Amino acid sequence: MTAADDIDSHDTGPAPADSPAERRRRKIRDAIIEAAERVFSNEGEAGLSIRRLADEVDYSPAAIYKYFRNKDELVIALKDAFFERLLAKIAGADNCDRPFLDRLRNCVVVYVQTALEHPNHYAAAFLTTSQSRPDEDYDGFRLSPSGQAYQWLRGMLEEGMRLGDLAPAPLALTTRSFWAGIHGLAILAIQMPNFLQPFPDEPTYKTADLLDYHADCIANGFVRREK
Amino acid sequence: MTAADDIDSHDTGPAPADSPAERRRRKIRDAIIEAAERVFSNEGEAGLSIRRLADEVDYSPAAIYKYFRNKDELVIALKDAFFERLLAKIAGADNCDRPFLDRLRNCVVVYVQTALEHPNHYAAAFLTTSQSRPDEDYDGFRLSPSGQAYQWLRGMLEEGMRLGDLAPAPLALTTRSFWAGIHGLAILAIQMPNFLQPFPDEPTYKTADLLDYHADCIANGFVRREK
DNA sequence: TAGAATAAGTGAACAGCGTTTATTTTTTGT
DNA sequence: ACAAAAAATAAACGCTGTTCACTTATTCTA
Secondary structure (H helix, E strand, C coil), rough: CCHHHHHCCCCCCCCCCCCHHHHHHHHHHHHHHHHHHHHHHHHHHHCCCCHCCCCCCCHHHHHHHHCCHHHHHHHHHHHHHHHHHHHHHHHHHCCCCCCCHHHHHHHHHHHHHHHHHHHHHHHHHHCCHHHCCCCCCCCHHHHHHHHHHHHHHHHHHHHHHHHEECCCCCCCHHHHHHHHHHHHHHHHHCCCCCCCCCCCCCCCCCCHHHHHHHHHHHHHHCCCCCC | HHHHHHCCCCCCCCCCCHHHHHHHHHHHHHHHHHHHHHHHHHHHHHHHCCCHHHHCCEEEEEEECCCCCCCCHHHHHHHHHHHHHHHHHHHHCCCCCCHHHHHHHHHHHHHHHHHHCCCHHHHHHHCCHHHHCCCCCCCHHCCHHHHHHHHHHHHHHHHHHCCCCCCCCCCHHHHHHHHHHHHHHHHHHHHHCCCCCCCCCCCCHHHHHHHHHHHHHHHHHCCCCCC
């Protein structure tokens, strides 16, 4: 079960535990999400309108509101589902038993790669409207996919310090700074057209080279230096 | 003269070089920009509508279109003007004769600080719609404020390599990676509420501490290490 | 200075948006 | 079969960016 299912299923009245009615309802809800996912992937949030969505699933626009409180909630569902896939992908990429710094670098690359594969999702995940506020709803944040990603990264960096591979520093600072380094490349590549491509007066290079180089530099910045 | 003046003054017919008419026209145009700037600063692009803008400058909505081709062009004007201020601020901060790495770190801090002082401007500057495409219009990009920022950073990093303070590497990669590192913190702090604040289970710290730490780590990642 | 040309400004409309309300249709439970 | 409840809808509200025909004001020329 995805976090999305928890967060946005706003029951209309007391729904029976599991009835044909409820199964049918879920089916329609999933169809809406699937259509939204399709449109969103191709055209982003701008191309995703309630009216169009209703058209694609053969319902009236108003019907959508029986399944989602509003558009924001629907987009959050897409966003959270993606973030969960991202998290799973990174955790999967980290399952090998290589040296810590190799694992760390690999995570950076996988993170950015996944973001680039779903640019609209990734970009939408970081727009202010759809974020929960930690100080007002800290548990909500901690349990959300992005909150879990943060905690996961913090755990990894803590391990690096424990192993002596990373320079000791306050984790609150280190995690934010490291995350910023990763996020920066992903979001810049997504939101700035041709950021990835070399300019006419620059020698060519492969995107993978930039990812590797960036992962190197970031990791380097946090590495413990023996005197 | 700002780049904004060049880019978006779409003359309606052959305007005389400098007549009372043209001066009056510029005045109105500036009033529009000023009102837009005011609304935009406080409420971002979402709060800035043509109708509201027209209301604030006591014109009809259609009148705005005599001065700007469309809303995008107006926002680009705001964006470019901001980016120019940002660039000037960084260049100013770099005018001291301290060691290279100190200067570099200082630039990072000033960059992020300025972004945080004008969050709506900075965030808007990196939305896909308003960016020119380097490969289709490279000169346009190179002369644009963001293009100049890129070239400025590249020049600075090149200097660092020449001085032997930074590890030699392809400038195309280094500049992108470094920029991503800076941009990441700025945009994350802006777009993710309470990213800057420590979470309830984390020890407190000052924002300035995070900026300094981040600048340290980024610079560290590119530093040349003597064996 | 009168009249034509040009620019500035406007009201009304178009097509789209998210969302709500009252109403109708369908399904469920008795 | 009938009443209660849920699902679905048509129509509207208020908002958006933008365009077009039209009027008003200014500028230039004869």
